[in-house]
Amino acid sequence: MNKPKTGGRVKIWRRTILVLVALYLLLPIVAMINFSTKTFSGGRGLGSWRAIFQQPDLIAAIMTSLELAAIVIGLIFFLVVPTVVWVHLKLPRLRRPLELICLLPLAIPGIVLVVGIASIYRWISIHISESPLTLAAVYSMLILPYTYRSLSASLHSVDVHTLAEASRTLGASTYKMLFGVILPTIRAGVMSGAVISIALVLGEYTISSLLNFQTMQVEISLVGQTDGGIAVAISLASLLFVFLLLVAIPTSMHRENKELESETA
Amino acid sequence: MSSITKGASASVKLIDIAKSFGHVHALAGLTLEIGPGELVALLGPSGCGKTTALRALAGLQDLDRGQIVVDGVDITYLASNKRNMGMVFQSYSLFPHMSALANIEYGLTLKAHKTSSDLRSNRSKELLELVGLSTHAKHFPHQLSGGQQQRIALARALAISPQVLLLDEPLSALDAKVRTQLRDEIRRIQLEVGTTTVFVTHDQEEALGIADRVGVMRNGVLEQIAAPAELYDRPATAFVAEFVGLTNHIEGVVSNGSIDILGVKVPTLPGSITEGPGIALVRPETLKIAPNSSGAGRVFAASFLGAACRLTIDLPNHSRIVAQVPSSDAAVLGAGAKVDVSFKSNPIFVKPTA
Numbered sequence: 001m002n003k004p005k006t007g008g009r010v011k012i013w014r015r016t017i018l019v020l021v022a023l024y025l026l027l028p029i030v031a032m033i034n035f036s037t038k039t040f041s042g043g044r045g046l047g048s049w050r051a052i053f054q055q056p057d058l059i060a061a062i063m064t065s066l067e068l069a070a071i072v073i074g075l076i077f078f079l080v081v082p083t084v085v086w087v088h089l090k091l092p093r094l095r096r097p098l099e100l101i102c103l104l105p106l107a108i109p110g111i112v113l114v115v116g117i118a119s120i121y122r123w124i125s126i127h128i129s130e131s132p133l134t135l136a137a138v139y140s141m142l143i144l145p146y147t148y149r150s151l152s153a154s155l156h157s158v159d160v161h162t163l164a165e166a167s168r169t170l171g172a173s174t175y176k177m178l179f180g181v182i183l184p185t186i187r188a189g190v191m192s193g194a195v196i197s198i199a200l201v202l203g204e205y206t207i208s209s210l211l212n213f214q215t216m217q218v219e220i221s222l223v224g225q226t227d228g229g230i231a232v233a234i235s236l237a238s239l240l241f242v243f244l245l246l247v248a249i250p251t252s253m254h255r256e257n258k259e260l261e262s263e264t265a
Numbered sequence: 266m267s268s269i270t271k272g273a274s275a276s277v278k279l280i281d282i283a284k285s286f287g288h289v290h291a292l293a294g295l296t297l298e299i300g301p302g303e304l305v306a307l308l309g310p311s312g313c314g315k316t317t318a319l320r321a322l323a324g325l326q327d328l329d330r331g332q333i334v335v336d337g338v339d340i341t342y343l344a345s346n347k348r349n350m351g352m353v354f355q356s357y358s359l360f361p362h363m364s365a366l367a368n369i370e371y372g373l374t375l376k377a378h379k380t381s382s383d384l385r386s387n388r389s390k391e392l393l394e395l396v397g398l399s400t401h402a403k404h405f406p407h408q409l410s411g412g413q414q415q416r417i418a419l420a421r422a423l424a425i426s427p428q429v430l431l432l433d434e435p436l437s438a439l440d441a442k443v444r445t446q447l448r449d450e451i452r453r454i455q456l457e458v459g460t461t462t463v464f465v466t467h468d469q470e471e472a473l474g475i476a477d478r479v480g481v482m483r484n485g486v487l488e489q490i491a492a493p494a495e496l497y498d499r500p501a502t503a504f505v506a507e508f509v510g511l512t513n514h515i516e517g518v519v520s521n522g523s524i525d526i527l528g529v530k531v532p533t534l535p536g537s538i539t540e541g542p543g544i545a546l547v548r549p550e551t552l553k554i555a556p557n558s559s560g561a562g563r564v565f566a567a568s569f570l571g572a573a574c575r576l577t578i579d580l581p582n583h584s585r586i587v588a589q590v591p592s593s594d595a596a597v598l599g600a601g602a603k604v605d606v607s608f609k610s611n612p613i614f615v616k617p618t619a
Binding site: 158159162163165166167168169170171172173176181184185187 | 323324349
């Protein structure tokens with residue numbers, strides 16, 4: 001007789017905690033919606049949202065950030081993933097050092113990193129390019145802890161070694177083995193690493209601001225100094241964009257799996 | 266089965282191959298010849314080098330020394346993806362993102378074995394039928410049982426019409442019933458397809474039951490390679506005698522090519538010691554057990570195995586031996602029965618004492 005009672009109590013607790021957490025997370029967003037839709041006259045309007053598109057600097061900065069995100073994704077696919085897979089398969093002795101190196105950006109504060117690389121960027125801006133896209137180089141370092149972790153987790157969850165050897169004995173070249181067998185197998189890890197990286201690149205402020213590059217976050221903070229409404233609107237928009245990505249990518253992968261499986265039915 | 270499942274069968278020669286890992290000699294100069302279409306099992310305890318030998322043959326393991334020749338062609342330094350060998354692994358190795366059919370077709374989509382899509386799908390369907398899984402073509406590996414996965418893996422390995430089929434303990438992850446079933450099926454398929462096959466296992470029953478010849482390995486070399494019956498009846502070394510099948514250790518004295526044990530003279534096998542005291546390695550079924558109320562042996566326990574009965578017998582010198590007799594003879598041989606112990610005339614291997 002007692003059991004259902006405690007069960008009920010647990011349920012109530014669960015709900016309470018859930019509601020509290022949801023409130024904690026949603027309240028700032030609601031506040032942002034509220035603030036960004038307020039007009040000077042005290043009424044409601046989408047003036048701040050519309051104004052986003054009338055700020056050419058802001059639009060350019062958003063484009064820069066999106067381009068940076070695309071470049072970083074490219075670097076993940078063609079540099080980080082093959083490297084991690086190769087080390088995992090062929091150079092197991094390098095696994096620990098690689099892990100350590102990949103985790104370093106997490107341990108070094110952004111400001112320290114900037115001091116270290118500022119001189120390099122001075123040289124880059126003089127001799128190579130002044131484009132903010134050169135930031136991709138730093139970002140591809142910043143994302144290492146996240147991509148490395150998710151990749152190594154999915155590499156450990158399947159016997160990649162045997163899969164690689166099986167495809168080799170069947171006649172696969174290294175390229176075919178890597179892109180035809182290993183990558184599809186660890187797709188989930190690659191994707192989650194990529195999503196986190198996009199979120200990180202779109203949200204990064206410290207480094208781009210200190211190196212004087214106009215990325216989205218830098219521009220938002222600039223706009224915020226003159227017009228809080230627009231700054232909040234664009235912050236909210238970028239938040240929703242990343243959120244959509246986080247939801248869309250796993251869902252699409254799930255659907256793809258479902259489709260594959262339904263073929264078998 | 267139509268002709269396209271008929272594989273190429275090649276001869277294989279491993280000549281003095283060696284490989285060390287640190288100071289462990291996994292292979293210490295192994296030499297082995299396998300005839301076309303033959304199924305050779307490599308048997309041995311873990312760490313004896315059998316898997317290293319197989320991996321070397323597949324090109325997945327570099328060698329320190331030696332030569333690998335297939336059909337007269339030296340392939341020692343050929344990359345694994347150019348060797349045309351099908352391999353089935355101990356752990357499940359199907360590509361998880363591909364259906365069973367796609368797994369089988371995989372090799373045929375690659376440059377090395379490129380086949381037109383019609384031929385490819387015909388061949389994969391035939392192979393699915395060969396392994397008895399026609400209805401599972403569209404299943405994904407996670408929807409298949411362990412035994413089914415290994416069947417698909419076998420079909421995948423055969424799809425490329427390999428010169429040599431390599432089986433690396435393919436049954437060890439399966440439960441006992443599936444294991445025997447699949448073992449027999451591997452043999453049936455191998456005979457049907459005719460591909461030269463190397464089968465690595467640590468399970469003697471598996472090796473003896475499936476192979477044309479069994480090679481017993483120890484410390485990186487072959488101790489003996491022979492047909493299963495010969496390996497069992499005429500072991501060339503003490504290690505083989507003790508590793509394959511059950512053996513009793515009975516002390517006796519050797520002279521003039523025979524050993525005197527329990528008052529009986531029994532011929533010794535070549536390789537045995539030739540003179541002086543030794544330990545005879547005696548198979549349970551070569552012991553003759555006769556009920557005799559004044560016999561020297563006493564049955565300690567009898568266990569029924571179906572057609573045969575296994576008797577544990579205490580001898581007057583306080584040693585205990587195991588004998589195997591037909592169940593029909595064992596009715597009067599319950600625990601406590603007095604018996605005479607003697608030998609059938611099979612020659613016996615004798616190793617030195619201590």
